[in-house]
Structure formats: structure tokens, C-alpha cells
Amino acid sequence: MAEPATDLTFxxxxxxxxxxxxxxxxxxxxxxxxxxxxxxxxLALASxxxxxxxxxxxxxxxxxxxxxxxxxxxxxxxxxxxxxDGKLKDVIGGGSFYDVNxxxxxxxxxxxxxxxxxxAHGRFVLGTDNLGRDVAVRVLYGGRNxxxxxxxxxxxxxxxxxxxxxxxxxxxxxxxxxxxxFFDIIWxxxxxxxxxxxSSALAINGFHHFGINIEPGSLWLPTLVISYVLIPxxxxxxxxxxxxxxxxxxxxxxxxxxxxxxxxxFSDLLPNVVSTxxxxxxxxxxxxxxxxxxLSYLGAGVRLPDPSWGNLIASGQDQIETAPWxxxxxxIAIVLTVLSLNIFGDGLRDALDPRAKVRIER
Amino acid sequence: MMVAAYGVAANKxxxxxxxxxxxxxxxRAVLDTIDFLDPQQAYTGQSWWAMWNVYETLLTxxxxxxxxxxxxxxxxxxxxxxxxxxxxxxxFTLRPGLKYSNGKKVxxxxxxxxxxxxxxxxxxxxGFYTDIAGAKAFAAHPTKGGNISGIxxxxxxxTITVKLTKPRGDFLTILALLxxxxxxxxxxxxxxxxxxxxxxxxxxxxxDANRGFTMVRNKYFKPxxxxxxxxxxxxxVSFVSDANSATQRVINGQADYSNGAIPPDRIANAKSKGHLxxxxxxxxxxxxxxxxxxxxxxxxxxxxxxYAIDRSALNRIVWGGxxxxxxNVLPPTYPSYTKLKLYSHNVSKAKQLINQxxxxxxxxxxxxxxxxxxxxxxxxxxxxLNNIGLDAKxxxxxxATYYSTIGNVATHAQTGWARWLEDYPHPLDWFDVLLNGNRxxxxxxxxxxxxxxxxxxxxxxxxxxxxVLTPAVNKRWATVEKQIMxxxxxxxxxxxxxxxxxxxxxxxxxxxxxxxxxxxxLCRK
Numbered sequence: 001m002a003e004p005a006t007d008l009t010f011x012x013x014x015x016x017x018x019x020x021x022x023x024x025x026x027x028x029x030x031x032x033x034x035x036x037x038x039x040x041x042x043l044a045l046a047s048x049x050x051x052x053x054x055x056x057x058x059x060x061x062x063x064x065x066x067x068x069x070x071x072x073x074x075x076x077x078x079x080x081x082x083x084x085d086g087k088l089k090d091v092i093g094g095g096s097f098y099d100v101n102x103x104x105x106x107x108x109x110x111x112x113x114x115x116x117x118x119x120a121h122g123r124f125v126l127g128t129d130n131l132g133r134d135v136a137v138r139v140l141y142g143g144r145n146x147x148x149x150x151x152x153x154x155x156x157x158x159x160x161x162x163x164x165x166x167x168x169x170x171x172x173x174x175x176x177x178x179x180x181x182f183f184d185i186i187w188x189x190x191x192x193x194x195x196x197x198x199s200s201a202l203a204i205n206g207f208h209h210f211g212i213n214i215e216p217g218s219l220w221l222p223t224l225v226i227s228y229v230l231i232p233x234x235x236x237x238x239x240x241x242x243x244x245x246x247x248x249x250x251x252x253x254x255x256x257x258x259x260x261x262x263x264x265x266f267s268d269l270l271p272n273v274v275s276t277x278x279x280x281x282x283x284x285x286x287x288x289x290x291x292x293x294x295l296s297y298l299g300a301g302v303r304l305p306d307p308s309w310g311n312l313i314a315s316g317q318d319q320i321e322t323a324p325w326x327x328x329x330x331x332i333a334i335v336l337t338v339l340s341l342n343i344f345g346d347g348l349r350d351a352l353d354p355r356a357k358v359r360i361e362r
Numbered sequence: 363m364m365v366a367a368y369g370v371a372a373n374k375x376x377x378x379x380x381x382x383x384x385x386x387x388x389x390r391a392v393l394d395t396i397d398f399l400d401p402q403q404a405y406t407g408q409s410w411w412a413m414w415n416v417y418e419t420l421l422t423x424x425x426x427x428x429x430x431x432x433x434x435x436x437x438x439x440x441x442x443x444x445x446x447x448x449x450x451x452x453x454f455t456l457r458p459g460l461k462y463s464n465g466k467k468v469x470x471x472x473x474x475x476x477x478x479x480x481x482x483x484x485x486x487x488x489g490f491y492t493d494i495a496g497a498k499a500f501a502a503h504p505t506k507g508g509n510i511s512g513i514x515x516x517x518x519x520x521t522i523t524v525k526l527t528k529p530r531g532d533f534l535t536i537l538a539l540l541x542x543x544x545x546x547x548x549x550x551x552x553x554x555x556x557x558x559x560x561x562x563x564x565x566x567x568x569x570d571a572n573r574g575f576t577m578v579r580n581k582y583f584k585p586x587x588x589x590x591x592x593x594x595x596x597x598x599v600s601f602v603s604d605a606n607s608a609t610q611r612v613i614n615g616q617a618d619y620s621n622g623a624i625p626p627d628r629i630a631n632a633k634s635k636g637h638l639x640x641x642x643x644x645x646x647x648x649x650x651x652x653x654x655x656x657x658x659x660x661x662x663x664x665x666x667x668x669y670a671i672d673r674s675a676l677n678r679i680v681w682g683g684x685x686x687x688x689x690n691v692l693p694p695t696y697p698s699y700t701k702l703k704l705y706s707h708n709v710s711k712a713k714q715l716i717n718q719x720x721x722x723x724x725x726x727x728x729x730x731x732x733x734x735x736x737x738x739x740x741x742x743x744x745x746x747l748n749n750i751g752l753d754a755k756x757x758x759x760x761x762a763t764y765y766s767t768i769g770n771v772a773t774h775a776q777t778g779w780a781r782w783l784e785d786y787p788h789p790l791d792w793f794d795v796l797l798n799g800n801r802x803x804x805x806x807x808x809x810x811x812x813x814x815x816x817x818x819x820x821x822x823x824x825x826x827x828x829x830v831l832t833p834a835v836n837k838r839w840a841t842v843e844k845q846i847m848x849x850x851x852x853x854x855x856x857x858x859x860x861x862x863x864x865x866x867x868x869x870x871x872x873x874x875x876x877x878x879x880x881x882x883x884l885c886r887k
Binding site: 074075076078079092095096097098105107108109110130131132200203204216217299303304305318319320321322323 | 605606625626627628629630631633638640672674675676678679682683684686732734737738741742744745746748755756757758759760767773859
């Protein structure tokens with residue numbers, strides 16, 4: 001015997017509640033519920049705030065350079081002096097020299113101006129590097145480059161990965177096989193090695209194919225390289241989710257009612273994975289910033305003399321004993337940015353789907 | 363702050379080689395890198411530093427300090443060669459009883475095989491030997507059975523006759539290069555790092571491309587007047603690419619010697635914890651400007667760059683001041699050297715020249731290689747070019763591909779960093795290789811400025827015939843140098859001195875001008 005159909009709906013539940021308990025149940029969207037959960041997570045919100053502060057500070061790098069530090073990120077100040085607390089100090093002092101009178105070298109270690117902490121009217125606030133450049137200006141410009149690459153590559157990477165995942169999940173069969181093998185090929189290489197190999201290949205002449213012209217040294221190169229090598233890290237898990245959703249009744253029903261592939265993909269499948277995508281997007285920005293730092297540290301990312309946090313760490317390495325701030329400051333900037341994004345990403349995941357286990361595994 | 367006064371070791375007065383054998387036991391050395399340990403292939407100072415003690419050439423250099431280290435002396439040859447009056451035929455006789463480290467007898471034909479092997483294996487030094495009669499034809503179709511007609515050998519009489527197509531004043535120094543070290547006739551043309559027997563005081567007993575190599579005594583070696591028996595019984599060489607780690611190894615007592623470039627800000631500290639010796643090797647660091655590419659096809663732009671560079675500041679930035687500012691092509695260790703003072707540091711004048719040349723805002727790509735000192739220098743250079751009104755950006759290439767890329771005509775490289783360390787002590791090694799327009803090639807070109815002047819080309823060709831560097835010849839070289847620098851294809855900026863770092867236990871530290879630290883004469887205190 002068939003069971004009687006229940007008449008209990010949201011509306012009837014609300015009616016019952018108002019009749020029996022004199023309370024009103026208001027329908028809440030999943031986004032509202034997620035926001036309610038997120039706003040109770042103070043650590044995640046504080047992290048988001050910190051990330052915005054870093055982004056705004058880096059975005060204002062040209063303003064700081066022009067109006068406060070009065071120097072550009074690549075301007076060399078060798079042989080100059082700066083007044084710190086009323087005293088004139090060499091930007092770069094000491095160093096060995098050849099004494100023509102004695103015919104001998106006098107061996108002395110060079111000294112670099114350390115952080116002046118606003119005692120030099122905004123100049124060299126975080127000190128100078130071995131070329132006499134303003135570290136604060138370079139850290140801000142470096143952050144701008146690192147963030148632009150991190151966010152830009154996350155956008156491209158997420159868009160491409162999502163598109164491929166939708167195609168593979170919806171069409172399945174040969175299309176899925178082809179896209180999955182594409183993911184596998186990229187997945188087979190260690191991220192950094194693959195990125196270095198592609199960056200090195202493009203270092204001399206840039207990229208000039210398919211109507212796309214990117215000159216060597218352009219920020220687009222590391223952006224595209226990073227977005228390319230990380231595609232399967234987003235694409236594969238989303239493809240899995242879409243394959244699973246594709247088997248659900250509501251998809252079959254939509255297809256049965258005559259919905260075309262685009263309609264099913266964008267109206268039925270996409271809304272069901274968008275929360276996962278959002279979390280991935282947040283986390284992948286952090287991963288991309290780290291990848292960019294690694295690439296630039298190894299000389300395959302942002303091209304010197306343009307700064308990035310990664311190449312600033314590498315450049316400061318030789319002076320780590322006498323001028324540790326050169327590597328420490330960009331290092332701290334990376335830690336704060338990545339940490340803030342990861343904490344916020346975790347919070348966002350908990351808010352959107354507390355049961356989900358979304359993680360970028362590399 | 364530690365301050366110490368140092369005389370450059372190579373400038374010390376010449377001292378006689380230690381005749382007394384001093385026990386060292388095992389010497390533990392640290393090198394940053396090498397390329398090969400095969401005489402027909404190796405072309406780095408580090409490789410030659412070790413191989414000079416393993417492979418002997420017909421002529422060699424004395425184991426002494428100072429300028430006398432540049433003097434050619436018989437090595438495997440019994441005496442200095444007889445040279446024909448037209449300067450084209452050289453006759454040598456090998457010393458009797460010579461044996462390789464595997465006990466086999468050295469034959470005169472082994473010299474011929476070494477030159478042929480270089481061509482067959484496309485060795486890095488073959489370009490030096492193309493003036494031998496028949497060498498170009500052999501190079502065009504190299505086969506094992508092929509012949510270089512200009513090398514005639516007689517194994518019974520131990521004689522070697524070398525005939526040139528045209529006289530070459532630097533040919534004796536070219537024969538002293540390790541590329542021409544005889545190897546057994548059975549040696550294959552494959553690269554055989556550390557496996558080819560030599561005739562020197564040591565032989566290679568092990569080689570690991572990632573870790574290092576070991577040298578032990580060659581029991582078949584007999585000391586000569588010019589080639590002494592070495593002090594160490596064994597030399598263990600480790601590769602450590604990071605200069606900080608290499609320095610720390612010596613400080614910790616894990617190594618006796620490191621040739622790694624000590625970071626400038628560690629140098630005073632290192633000095634207090636070991637022996638720091640400054641080696642005055644013949645080198646010039648320079649920025650080249652491609653005279654075929656805009657905007658450097660204009661003389662005023664090239665001169666502007668020369669005026670704009672603060673050479674002293676650049677030396678301080680890049681290696682903490684351990685270099686002499688220079689405007690010369692030749693290093694000061696050469697008798698042909700005459701100090702040039704054509705371009706005093708003057709940024710205003712540089713800007714003026716750029717405006718006059720109509721080059722303001724011209725786009726320029728500065729090329730350099732992925733090595734920290736080259737990057738620092740090129741960053742400074744890029745900043746200077748931007749400061750005088752050009753629109754410069756930097757392009758950094760991997761170390762391994764840098765020179766072949768900028769030396770390729772298709773790259774159209776405008777300007778960049780380069781250095782030259784002498785192969786052999788003769789002005790031809792500088793002007794002929796680096797600035798003779800007649801030697802420009804479309805690939806692997808060493809004349810990165812693509813500089814060619816009919817006048818200087820002719821003078822260089824004429825000077826090739828001079829067999830001896832007399833004061834008059836030296837004066838002519840100085841004139842050539844001045845003519846070139848007035849055209850400013852280069853902006854030379856440094857003659858670097860190299861810090862060599864030893865543990866406190868080491869003594870008898872001697873610097874051979876061409877090959878650097880003389881490991882054979884090192885001893886323990």
C-alpha cells in the first residue's frame with residue numbers, strides 16, 4: 001500500500017508554529033544563514049580585516065612612495081646621506097677600498113642604514129637594502145605585485161578550473177576522460193618545478209601565440225603560469241562534486257523538461273557548487289601568493305628590479321647577518337597575508353557548509 | 363668593526379718555490395662549482411685550478427707569486443721551442459721517460475690526438491687552434507682518422523712540429539692552455555670527467571658531479587725545475603654553491619680552504635676567524651653596448667653611459683669595495699696597461715648627451731645572468747640608465763644560457779653585464795676575442811658590443827704578428843685600447859680582487875697569477 005502523501009510544507013510548518021506557539025518562522029536563504037554563522041566567527045572577520053588593511057596599504061604604495069618616502073621602488077641611493085634625528089648618516093657606509101698610497105686594500109664590511117622609524121621624515125622607514133633602495137617602498141610595491149599576481153591568478157585559475165569541471169561533469173564520457181587526463185598531466189609535476197620550467201622557457205622572449213602578446217618581465221607571465229599549474233587543484237574536486245550532482249533527480253528532471261546543457265550547467269549545477277568554489281577561491285589566493293613568493297625567490301617570478309615579497313627575501317639573504325630586516329619584513333608580510341586568508345577561508349568554509357571538508361591538497 | 367690592511371697577494375714580490383716538502387696530509391677544499399674535469403672541455407677557473415696539477419702541457423707557468431708567474435717555461439717539452447723566422451713553425455721535443463698516471467708512456471702523437479679530440483668533441487677551446495695548418499679543414503669534417511696536417515709528430519724522436527697558417531704572437535700561451543694537454547691516444551672523444559690519466563703531480567681518484575672530487579699523488583710523476591712535487595698527499599674537494607655555507611665550513615674547521623665569494627658584509631668577520639688573502643686575478647667587469655642596436659648605435663649615448671656610472675659606488679655595492687674602479691679593457695696586471703681617464707662621473711653631462719642624441723625615453727633592455735653579483739650590478743645599471751633619461755628594464759637569464767643568448771645575433775641584445783677573466787696572459791686574449799670586428803660571428807659571439815672599426819681591426823691583426831711583447835708593442839696595444847674606449851662600446855667598471863679564505867691552521871699561502879691559489883705549495887702551520 002502506498003503511503004499517504006504528506007501535506008507538511010514550509011508554509012504549513014510556519015502556519016502550525018504560528019497557531020500553536022504564536023511564533024513566526026521566517027524563511028532564510030542559505031546565504032543569510034552562512035553570513036549569520038560567519039559574523040559570529042570573530043577570528044575569521046579579524047583576518048579578513050587584516051587582509052583588507054594589507055591590500056589597501058599595498059594599493060597605496062605609489063602615494064606613499066611619492067608623498068612620504070620621496071623615492072621610487074627601484075631608485076638607487078648609493079653615496080647619499082640622510083638626516084636621522086638631526087644627524088647625517090650614510091645610506092650605505094663602510095666597505096673596503098683600495099688605498100692608492102699604500103697599494104693595499106683596507107678591508108671593511110659595508111653598513112646599510114637600518115630602519116629609521118619616522119626619524120628621517122618618512123625616508124627609509126624600514127631601512128635600506130644593499131643598493132641603497134628604500135625597503136618600505138619596495139615592500140609595499142612588492143606586496144602590490146604579489147597580491148596582484150595572487151588574486152589575478154586565483155581568478156583565472158578558478159574560472160578555468162570551474163569551466164572544465166562543469167564540462168567534464170556534465171558531459172562525462174570522452175569529454176570527462178580528456179579533461180581528467182589534462183588535470184593528471186599537470187598534477188604529475190611538482191607545482192614549483194613545473195612553474196619554474198614554464199617561466200624559464202618564457203623568460204627570454206615572453207609569450208607570443210594565439211594572438212596573445214606578453215613581453216618578458218610582464219606580471220602577466222607569473223600570473224598565467226601560476227594559474228595554469230594550479231588548475232587541477234581546484235578542477236578535480238569540483239569535477240567530483242559535479243559528477244555526483246549530475247546523477248541527482250533534479251538534474252534528470254531538468255533535462256527531462258528540456259533544459260539545454262548551458263541551462264543545466266549554469267542554473268542547476270553551478271549554484272550547488274558555488275559555496276565550495278568560494279572557499280577554494282579564498283584559499284587558492286593564499287596558495288598562489290606562496291607559489292609566487294617561491295617562484296620569485298628562485299628567480300622565476302617577478303623580474304628584478306621590480307620587487308615582490310619573494311624576490312625581496314632572496315635579495316636580502318646575503319645580508320642576513322648584518323641587515324636581517326631585508327628578508328624579515330617581506331617574510332612577515334607573506335605570513336600575515338597567507339595566515340589571514342587561510343583563517344578567513346576556514347571560517348568561510350565553516351559558515352557555508354559546516355560539514356564540508358574542503359582543503360587544497362598539494 | 364674589524365678593519366685590516368691587506369696587500370693583494372699577487373702583488374707581493376716573487377718568492378722562490380718551496381723546495382722543502384712540507385707534510386700536509388689531506389687538504390680539504392671547497393669550490394663553488396666547476397664545469398668539467400676533462401682537459402679538452404674544462405673552461406672555468408675552478409676546473410683549471412685543480413687540473414693544472416693533473417695535466418701538463420708542452421709549456422707551462424712557474425709556481426711563483428707575482429708577475430713572474432706569467433713567464434712561460436718548459437712543461438712536457440724539454441726546452442722552449444725553436445720558432446722559425448717567419449713565426450709560423452714551432453718545434454718541440456718531449457722530455458724523455460714521461461709517463462701518464464696509469465703508467466703508460468707519453469707519445470708525441472698524444473699531443474696531436476689532444477688537439478684532434480678537442481675538435482671531435484666540440485671542446486670549448488677549439489677556437490684557439492684554428493690557425494694550425496689543416497685545422498679548419500679538419501674542423502669542417504672531423505673524423506678519428508682525419509689529419510691536421512700542421513701537426514707533425516715523431517714518436518721515436520719525441521718531436522712535435524706545429525705549423526701555422528699565419529704568425530700568431532700569442533701561440534705559445536695558447537699551447538700552454540690545458541686544452542692542449544696531451545692525453546693517451548686511446549682516450550675516447552666522450553667527456554670523461556676525472557677519468558683521463560695525466561702527467562702532473564696528482565691524478566683524480568674520484569669524481570661526483572654533485573659532491574666533489576679527490577686528487578691523490580701520481581706515483582709516476584717526477585718533479586722538474588719548474589714543476590715541484592706538491593705538499594698535500596691528497597686533496598678532497600667538495601662543491602658548496604652557497605658562499606655563506608662555504609665560509610662557515612672553513613670557520614668551523616670542516617674545510618681548510620674555500621674559494622667561494624665571501625658575502626661583503628661577512629668579510630671582516632671571516633678575516634678574524636681565518637686567513638683572508640686577496641687574489642689579484644686579471645679580470646674586467648663591464649657593461650657592453652651593442653653598437654648595431656638603437657640607441658647604442660649612437661656614440662653620444664654610449665659616452666653618456668660611461669659618464670653616468672659611478673664606478674667606485676658600483677664596486678662598493680657589488681662586492682663591498684673589493685675591486686678597483688676602471689675605465690680600461692685590460693686589467694692593471696698587464697704590461698700593456700695604461701690607465702685611462704676618459705669619463706669622470708658626471709650625471710648632468712650624461713643627461714645632456716642623451717638629449718643631444720635624441721635618445722630620451724628610448725626603450726632599453728638590460729641583460730644579465732642569474733648570479734647575485736651580476737644581478738646587483740645590472741640593477742644599479744638599469745637604475746642609472748633610467749636616471750639619465752632612457753627607459754630601461756632588466757632581463758635576467760639563467761647562468762648556463764646567458765652568454766650564448768647575448769652572443770646570438772638573433773637576440774638583438776642591446777646592452778648588459780659581462781666579465782672577462784683571462785685565458786692566457788696576452789692582450790690578444792682581450793682585444794682579439796672581445797673587440798676585433800673581424801671575429802664577429804652570428805652565434806656564440808664574444809664581441810657582445812658587436813664592435814667593429816676598420817682602423818682597430820687592422821691594428822689588432824697587425825699586432826698578432828708580434829712575437830714578443832716589447833715596450834713598443836705594449837704601447838701600440840695601449841693606443842688600440844684608447845681608440846676603442848673613445849668609441850665607448852663598453853663601460854668597464856671593475857677589476858675585481860677575489861677573497862680566498864683559509865683556516866687558521868693553513869700556511870705557505872701562495873698565489874700563482876694565472877691559476878690562483880697554488881695548492882701544491884700550501885702547508886699546515
